[in-house]
Amino acid sequence: xxxxxxxxxxxxxxxxxxxxxxxxxxxxxxxxxxxxxxxxxxxxxxxxxxxxxxxxxxxxxxxxxxxxxxxxxxxxxxxxxxxxxxxxxxxxxxxxxxxxxxxxxxxxxxxxxxxxxxxxxxxxxxxxxxxxxxxxxxxxxxxxxxxxxxxxxxxxxxxxxxxxxxxxxxxxxxxxxxxxxxxxxxxxxxxxxxxxxxxxxxxxxxxxxxxxxxxxxxxxxxxxxxxxxxxxxxxxxxxxxxxxxxxxxxxxxxxxxxxxxxxxxxxxxxxxxxxxxxxxxxxxxxxxxxxxxxxxxxxxxxxxxxxxxxxxxxxxxxxxxxxxxxxxxxxxxxxxxxxxxxxxxxxxxxxxxxxxxxxxxxxxxxxxxxxxxxxxxxxxxx
Amino acid sequence: xxxxxxxxxxxxxxxxxxxxxxxxxxxxxxxxxxxxxxxxxxxxxxxxxxxxxxxxxxxxxxxxxxxxxxxxxxxxxxxxxxxxxxxxxxxxxxxxxxxxxxxxxxxxxxxxxxxxxxxxxxxxxxxxxxxxxxxxxxxxxxxxxxxxxxxxxxxxxxxxxxxxxxxxxxxxxxxxxxxxxxxxxxxxxxxxxxxxxxxxxxxxxxxxxxxxxxxxxxxxxxxxxxxxxxxxxxxxxxxxxxxxxxxxxxxxxxxxxxxxxxxxxxxxxxxxxxxxxxxxxxxxxxxxxxxxxxxxxxxxxxxxxxxxxxxxxxxxxxxxxxxxxxxxxxxxxxxxxxxxxxxxxxxxxxxxxxxxxxxxxxxxxxxxxxxxxxxxxxxxxx
Numbered sequence: 087x088x089x090x091x092x093x094x095x096x097x098x099x100x101x102x103x104x105x106x107x108x109x110x111x112x113x114x115x116x117x118x119x120x121x122x123x124x125x126x127x128x129x130x131x132x133x134x135x136x137x138x139x140x141x142x143x144x145x146x147x148x149x150x151x152x153x154x155x156x157x158x159x160x161x162x163x164x165x166x167x168x169x170x171x172x173x174x175x176x177x178x179x180x181x182x183x184x185x186x187x188x189x190x191x192x193x194x195x196x197x198x199x200x201x202x203x204x205x206x207x208x209x210x211x212x213x214x215x216x217x218x219x220x221x222x223x224x225x226x227x228x229x230x231x232x233x234x235x236x237x238x239x240x241x242x243x244x245x246x247x248x249x250x251x252x253x254x255x256x257x258x259x260x261x262x263x264x265x266x267x268x269x270x271x272x273x274x275x276x277x278x279x280x281x282x283x284x285x286x287x288x289x290x291x292x293x294x295x296x297x298x299x300x301x302x303x304x305x306x307x308x309x310x311x312x313x314x315x316x317x318x319x320x321x322x323x324x325x326x327x328x329x330x331x332x333x334x335x336x337x338x339x340x341x342x343x344x345x346x347x348x349x350x351x352x353x354x355x356x357x358x359x360x361x362x363x364x365x366x367x368x369x370x371x372x373x374x375x376x377x378x379x380x381x382x383x384x385x386x387x388x389x390x391x392x393x394x395x396x397x398x399x400x401x402x403x404x405x406x407x408x409x410x411x412x413x414x415x416x417x418x419x420x421x422x423x424x425x426x427x428x429x430x431x432x433x434x435x436x437x438x439x440x441x442x443x444x445x446x447x448x449x450x451x452x453x454x455x456x457x458x459x460x461x462x463x464x465x466x467x468x
Numbered sequence: 469x470x471x472x473x474x475x476x477x478x479x480x481x482x483x484x485x486x487x488x489x490x491x492x493x494x495x496x497x498x499x500x501x502x503x504x505x506x507x508x509x510x511x512x513x514x515x516x517x518x519x520x521x522x523x524x525x526x527x528x529x530x531x532x533x534x535x536x537x538x539x540x541x542x543x544x545x546x547x548x549x550x551x552x553x554x555x556x557x558x559x560x561x562x563x564x565x566x567x568x569x570x571x572x573x574x575x576x577x578x579x580x581x582x583x584x585x586x587x588x589x590x591x592x593x594x595x596x597x598x599x600x601x602x603x604x605x606x607x608x609x610x611x612x613x614x615x616x617x618x619x620x621x622x623x624x625x626x627x628x629x630x631x632x633x634x635x636x637x638x639x640x641x642x643x644x645x646x647x648x649x650x651x652x653x654x655x656x657x658x659x660x661x662x663x664x665x666x667x668x669x670x671x672x673x674x675x676x677x678x679x680x681x682x683x684x685x686x687x688x689x690x691x692x693x694x695x696x697x698x699x700x701x702x703x704x705x706x707x708x709x710x711x712x713x714x715x716x717x718x719x720x721x722x723x724x725x726x727x728x729x730x731x732x733x734x735x736x737x738x739x740x741x742x743x744x745x746x747x748x749x750x751x752x753x754x755x756x757x758x759x760x761x762x763x764x765x766x767x768x769x770x771x772x773x774x775x776x777x778x779x780x781x782x783x784x785x786x787x788x789x790x791x792x793x794x795x796x797x798x799x800x801x802x803x804x805x806x807x808x809x810x811x812x813x814x815x816x817x818x819x820x821x822x823x824x825x826x827x828x829x830x831x832x833x834x835x836x837x838x839x840x841x842x843x844x845x846x847x848x849x850x
Contacts, residue, residue: 278702281737345599355667
């Protein structure tokens with residue numbers, strides 16, 4: 087590799103999260119009919135917005151993600167959650183595109199959410215924060231883009247819940263989205279997907295420290311949130327990847343005949359649960375899972391009717407071993423697009439990583455995404 | 469249908485649970501090396517043991533089952549948990565066979581378990597009860613059978629954890645088991661199966677009312693146990709059956725934008741969780757899931773080596789949509805049997821009911837089981 091290329095893929099270096107505040111006096115109307123009077127959006131941007139503002143790409147994050155998708159925060163050893171995909175020369179090439187990622191509303195990483203201060207009380211909202219939907223998350227992102235003067239997105243992309251937002255963008259604003267890349271996602275939450283979320287919520291809400299969501303001055307319901315996260319982790323991994331990674335390996339030399347952590351897989355889950363509670367707010371877990379459960383582009387229609395009149399180009403990516411958002415749901419989506427004559431490319435990447443694959447199979451994703459966006463961008467510049 | 473047949477399938481009528489107590493002074497040795505000094509086994513029997521004691525069939529129950537597998541308890545509106553399969557003229561024909569079912573040790577339905585009184589303290593064992601294994605459950609059943617003077621089983625059958633016991637019987641006592649019917653089960657718990665159990669245990673053990681297992685004089689950790697059961701229920705149903713039964717149906721007319729039970733599937737799970745805590749002991753949930761997690765007939769060997777020298781005939785049944793104990797695990801088992809020249813019949817029943825199918829697809833199971841046992845019994849009588 088030439089030295090110039092080496093430098094190119096070295097990444098974005100130090101980046102920082104910024105904040106957009108909706109102007110005083112304005113109110114942010116939600117799908118429920120309720121309003122937020124002081125909307126704040128945490129975001130990061132990489133690359134330069136071109137003069138005609140045609141090179142903007144929006145990345146949408148999943149349940150536990152945030153605005154920090156790439157580059158390093160000062161002092162951090164780990165980069166953003168999708169750094170492999172975003173930067174100079176990467177799939178989302180910041181030498182060419184202006185990449186935006188913002189924390190969803192209802193979240194806990196800087197955007198308005200249940201841990202924000204309610205102006206009425208001067209205390210954290212808790213459950214006083216209104217329920218938000220995927221559509222509301224998209225509306226908040228649109229506010230931010232309009233602050234940049236961006237009227238059209240070259241592309242919107244996301245995995246898991248990020249894919250739901252990407253799809254919602256194309257449905258809500260078909261004329262403002264040139265291309266859309268939903269990855270490892272679905273067009274509506276199924277009964278099983280709702281069920282897993284509900285059990286996680288129950289684990290949180292039955293933790294006595296949850297206190298109806300009013301725990302910010304004390305401690306957060308760590309035990310409940312850890313259990314919720316552990317359930318989540320099982321659904322993110324495939325049976326195969328768990329078997330490969332852990333099998334029945336023991337932490338000690340032999341069975342202990344006790345209820346401590348004996349199997350490697352138990353230790354891993356407890357570790358993931360415990361580390362999650364240090365960086366995530368339990369109420370946000372409730373709000374975000376609820377938003378996903380509400381997500382239903384199909385409603386009572388036939389699925390293809392949901393995508394009437396859309397001109398957006400699509401690249402739909404699914405992973406063979408993803409049983410949380412299985413390829414069958416992506417295929418339904420692709421079929422519905424085709425029935426509308428929509429330009430769609432579908433790729434099922436063969437992977438043992440389960441749902442987590444969208445964060446791990448970046449080599450395969452890069453091949454697909456890079457070419458797809460370049461092709462879209464060429465059309466814009468014509 | 470002729471009147472005689474009608475009477476025949478009317479079932480067992482009123483039955484009752486009985487109790488076997490190990491003679492004073494004897495001790496029951498466990499796989500861990502620990503002992504139980506006052507072993508008690510709750511059991512039910514149906515039909516008559518023949519003079520040469522060659523018509524005994526042992527039914528083994530799953531996680532939440534008990535000794536009451538068929539017939540009605542006085543005053544009950546519902547029969548035992550597998551009444552469709554056991555009774556005059558049914559798959560396990562009580563006109564021909566002597567059917568025995570006992571509650572596993574570690575359980576909470578009458579056999580020795582964490583809620584039993586420890587003779588040393590006069591109080592419930594709690595976590596003072598020693599950890600038990602599937603092998604220990606089988607040893608306890610063997611004690612009971614020996615009390616009846618039964619030296620050979622015509623058949624041993626069970627679904628889910630019951631299937632593990634059935635397999636363990638054939639491995640531990642190949643000369644005492646003429647036929648074995650493992651249904652919807654596995655030869656070892658996989659990392660994913662351990663993971664689901666561990667999250668359930670964490671939900672219980674992090675419930676503050678659990679109190680290290682010492683809650684019997686207060687209240688049991690209902691919230692944690694309910695969450696554990698909800699997780700279980702998701703794994704017992706298939707994606708398809710959840711979608712068919714609930715889809716995205718709402719309990720009310722429209723979305724409420726609140727954290728109450730909104731979707732039918734949420735209401736169902738909460739109901740199943742809440743009703744379970746009324747009939748099951750949280751500590752037993754810990755002990756029994758741990759026994760399943762320890763279950764590993766393969767150990768460090770090749771699987772077929774685990775079944776060397778077995779002469780038992782097998783009927784292995786799996787269900788197409790069972791993702792908790794998927795057909796692939798049953799197929800591995802069948803392959804290992806065949807490598808040992810063991811007489812085995814395999815049937816994958818096509819069903820949308822997921823793991824629960826072993827309790828629901830009794831028509832299909834009856835066809836397979838009835839013929840299989842009759843054939844085995846004919847050989848005995850020759």
